[in-house]
Amino acid sequence: MLIGIDVGGTYTDGVLFKQGAIIATVKKPTDDMNLKSTLLEVLDELLPSAEGQKIERIVFSTTLVTNLLATGQGERTALIMLPGHGLPHDAYDICPDIFFARGTVDFRGNVIEKLDQKEIDDILARIAAAGIKRVAVAAKFANRNDILEREIQSKLAASYPDISVSISSEISNKLNFPRRAATTYFTAMTVKEWMQFAAEIDQAITERGLDSELHILKADGGTFSLDTSSRRPCETVFSGPAASTMGGLALSQPHLNSVVLDIGGTTSDIALIIDGAPLYASKGARLGKQYTHINAFAVNSVALGGDSCLDYDGEIKVQNFRRGAAACFGGDYPTVTDAFNCKMDLGIGNAGQSAEKLQQLASKAGMKSSELCRQVVNIVIERLVSSIEAMFREWENEPAYKVWEVVNRRKFKLDQIIGIGAAATAIVPQVAARMEVDSFLHDYSPVANALGAAVVRPTLAVELHVDTPNNFFSVGPGGIRGSLNDRGGMQLGEAKNMARQYLLDMCREQGMESYASESSFYMEEQFNIISGWSRSGKIFDVGIQIAPGFISEYKGVSS
């Protein structure tokens, strides 16, 4: 048996899943002040339905980190940046306690400028004097050479053993210094609270006599174990849309180009699935005004949902807020759901109530109720369709760096729209009809988010950079560095094998080796390095991943 719990901003959903069927579902309002108790309440309501059978795995998504970042209530953390010579320092407006220091590495990993020991000592003394107990360090091109970050780390360990430190080279091996610095800072500032939360959850599970595997949902639509999560807690942001999208994918056929349209009360989230794989935000998750190296789905949120209320002020308006439930569910005002209910004759809730409230608004506007419904339905469909099409265009217009990418220009060809959320039944078939594709709705659509959490597999992406003339390689995440045995003759195949081996090692360490065989390469680049007029070696960049997918126990749902 599997349990999935999606802690959302408003509601927390939970499902108990067994052999293709959902045995029990629970929905509770989320208590932002006490996520742990909400989570456990939902768990405790699900457990009786298991009737004592073994729960193999519990996965939950949570807004803990999102809330910490939004309210700035993480641990006070100093960020030391070594930005070298480039953008002005005011371009890095990441956090309040920020310190800039000298020391530069270039793109080949050459140290161009050493640390200024006195300057670093002064900065560390100021941090300690301010009572700050956690430090994040980010140097430009630390992904190519981490020596400057390591030096600061050692200095801290020697002089201030009570201050904890995170360094950016361990967080990510990708280029983009501001994103790496921000990700390192967000990791550092949330790790203490997260570890406490994780320990409490772990204890609560043990107290309930469960020996289930415990996993957390990440923004990339995969999971990681509770242990691994404490290294990079900020990967748990935006796991709500990830849960819904993966839930939609779990319910529908894979290997299609789909839009997942999650229609909530006042917002609709749009995500794209390309040939069965969810599309990621090309610049990484955006936290506040800062892009990060956190892999997150590209989600376009539209301020429009089933409960969006209708108004008239010279023309019919679909508002971006709610005044309560839809009239058919006992609300006092007509909503989007009511308009679809009447126009399509859907018989949702008390359809008479829908008709009555719509008639009142229609009289005010001096039009027939049928005309009002027609207009509302049109507004809603056009707004959603244009947002969906904007996402297609954005994907098609991603920068390209190779001739063949431009010649074989990609075009998004939509196969289906997957509807998720309570109001999806009313709206999604109409959007699909307008776009001339199939719509996909499932009885489990309203709890697709929790189902998604229950059945997704762990993910892991490993990036390897090799510079043969410099006899150097680096692997991320984790900041592994080393020198090559071979000099000069290395080929792409060997670099790929090396990356695969590191992925396997990390899988073993994280208890997910059963998925290692399902890895795939998502990046393979090689460049000849020419010195003078002859080749002196190669640079390789290889990426290998266990992409988002489903655990082997999951074979689909019985309909």
Add this chain to the structure above:
Amino acid sequence: MKPTGILFFPAFDWAISPTHPEREERLLYTRDQIFEEGIMDLPQIKEYHPRLAEIRDVARLHFCIPSVEAQIIEAHLVSAGSALVMADAFMQGEIKNAFAIIRPPGHHAMTVSHGNRGFCNINNEAIMIEYLRQKYGIKRVAIVDTDVHHGDGTQEIYWHDPDVLFISFHQDGRTLYPGSGFVEELGGPLAHGTTINLPLAPKTTDAGILYAIDELILPMLEDFKPDIVINSAGQDNHYSDPLANMAFSARGYAELNSRLAPDIAVLEGGYSVETALPYVNMGLIMAMAGIDYSNLREPDYNPSRFKESPRNMEYIKKMVAQQWNAYKNREETIADNRKKSGNFVNYNKSIFYDTEYIYEDQINHLRICQNCGGFRMIESRAHQRTGEHFHVFCISIPANACQQCQEEGRAAYQDMIKKRPFDLLYLQDRVKDDLRIYKVHKDTETVL
């Protein structure tokens, strides 16, 4: 405030040959630097996707012998198309200015193209300019060529166009490829003074080049009042460039672009792939986006290393004064030329294609028009790299041609079809955007 448009197209899958300066690796470290800096994430920057230029876009400017398709591969169309993407974004008001960081480069490609010269097959900026004229009705253009090599291709293309001010500063042609670009090269008889060359001594520094910008180029732009300013942005004046000998810095390049304030900059040469390009490109992006670049410098930059000599400064000052006079007196000179020339001015020209060892012989005929810059006819012959010999006749009617030039040019094309002494006849009527190739032996005409 509108963002600066950037189109970064490093063509990571195109090279002239594996160890050639124009190889896949050329913009690799630039990619590393600008991605690591995170400058593309800033709200001041908007990044664009390349597209393929159309065959017509190329044929509007060039006479590719025997055809556009025979002279280029897809990489060239992507590079030229990228410049067009930037041109559209600029003209449609999406961005305040644009920088196309693209390869293959283009500024050595001339009107007639039998092959690759100076790493260039087709001229990206000029293709963009004719596209701007055709699509948006742009008339007057200024091109400032900041590559260390003389922009001989662009100069030849606009040699007779009085509405294009072409200014090139570069390392003296007596010391560097392509061996042209001397002060006496001032343009054709009806466009005299709208081609301006500033051959600079090797080792010229930031101070020398910025003096020419302030004292000559900016006043000329102010006076010429172009509809658009293009920077043909080579990066090989840099002190570390392996193919040239100048002493310009990354911050100098940033400063230059800040003062010049081009509407669109298009990357040309620059082959110090590791020690200059990453920093020069950063400098250009920052300058165009209005980001403070005072913290930018190359790892090994030491300002005390490069001091302009008083002697060289004297030379530059003298040349600036001389070229200002040539520019100022251009209308009188042109009027004089009109009076003393006959109906046509004819001249021979030999062109060497260094990359492919092609020798081209041309006879040019320019109509001396009382109302416009005149149309041009080019008789060209060359043995191409394949061993094939072509003898062709090309008629080019410029975008701002008067009606009479247009009629006479078109009549000349019809006339040549009757006389038939060539392998191929070309008509390029940029006013009507009518582009034709006549295959004499097969007696067939292709309308592009």
